[in-house]
Amino acid sequence: MQDDTFIGGQRGYFPATHYSAIIAVSSEDLTIRTRAYEYIINAYWKPVYKYVRVKWGKSNEDAKDLTQAFFAKVMEKEFFTSYDPAKSRFRTFLRVCLDRFLANEDKAASRIKRGGDAQVISLDFESADGELLHASVPSDSSVEEYFDKEWVRHMFSIAVARLKSHFESTGKPVCFQLFELYHLADDAESSTLSYDQLAIQFGVSVSNVTNYLSSARREFRKIVLEELRNVTATEHEFREEARELLGIEPP
């Protein structure tokens, strides 16, 4: 497993629920608008970078430039204010904007002053590039799915980071440690761990393992839903994304 820098700054200033950064990008208040863009960039930069690398076959350096330039352009031209939730999901809208941007960039064939001199945000491209080594490159037909998949992975990564921070700040690191070992570990040995074995390993009772894991799952679910609500514009979109992210088919 790899660690990378947590980008986008502290996000505690957003209300926990019923906040939508997608709506906030249209705010007249510059501070609110800027924070909303930061939030969206934080939620999407990694899938965008990987998509540029995989679908458009760009080199690491070009993909970095293009990712920065895309978000700079988005902020400069306020692309996201034209998003209509009745027509598509935000995620799809963003990908279409990205494709158009990249097509135009290819036509221009010029990288000079891409995105002006604006440095949008400090993005940890090295870790994102490293992650590409883990994933198999999709076929042409599934490249859009690849973007969605990477977005899900990134959203879960954000939620895991928040979960860790939550249990550390509330003095219950064992909850996260159990969650990490039981739900995050990828090796064969951890996959077969029983609650009894976890109880022995952590020196707690089996009922405590049950309760701690239950509590961690509940908190994780809550965080994921909060993150989703923040990057969706409507209740309908939120629910659709929740179903997709949580692996639930829409009714």
Added chain:
Amino acid sequence: MTYLSNRTVSKLQEAVDLPDLGGTRYTLVRHIARGGMGAVYLVEDTHLGRQVAMKVLDTTIESDELSARLRKEAQIVATLEHPGIVPLHDVGVLPDGRLYYTMKYVQGKQLDEYVTTEMSIAERLRVFQKICEAVAFAHSKHIIHRDLKPQNVMVGSFGEVLVMDWGVAKHLHDTTSASAPISGASSGTSTTLHGTVIGTPAYMSPEQQRGEANTADERSDVFSLGAILNFLLSGLRKSNPKIHKSIEAVCLKALSLNTDERYGSVTALSADITRFLDGEPVSAYKESLMERTDRWVGKNRFLVFLILAYLLMRILLLVASGR
């Protein structure tokens, strides 16, 4: 942040979907199935030491008042005692806000899995009649199911037919069942427990699809039964495109978009099925003289054979005596 492998992402998706049973009397045994409205799990009832099926809906409940209403409604539904009905045991809200209800764990085949191409129309209709009997019983207690579909009908190993999933049923005379939303109250979502968009689109009546809270009644279930009948006939249409017009008419009448043009009750629908099986004319279809004759002949083959034999004999005698 930590890189999450594909496998870990899948594990996390499963983890967040698992019901949080903390503080309840149940412990999770395993996942059974997923439907349109939620997932079903096998759980252990630690108070009674038995295994039951738990359905967890993909929706949350946000008010104590609504939770109390739900419990009251579940209590009413739990009074349904009929061999064709799998009643609710318990209903509640999980710590994560999702709604659940428990019911008897039934082993068998869902109707959509049970029906095979070899089944005759009569066999299919007899299964359908058993479904109608169970639903008609609930209607006699003023309870409508609201989510009738093949996946909610189980057929046991002895051919017993069980209508499941009464968790979104509604008592028609319960005045407290206002159309209050289960979730997203502030945003006015269309998913509600007591009368709007509950059900599965392909089998849901038009009034349910439109979210008309107060118009859903027994005839909404009649529509869903019509859709089930259509499902049962569609399997036959593939092998035998000539399904009798009268049974098609029964199906169409049950599926009428206008509630007033449907059967007024499940009993009336079932009676037409009985008539069809007995070779009698059905109320949904006006036969021509030719069709009436054809049906009469089909029903009275032996009598027709005797008459024809008698006539043939008379003709032969006449011919013989004329020589």
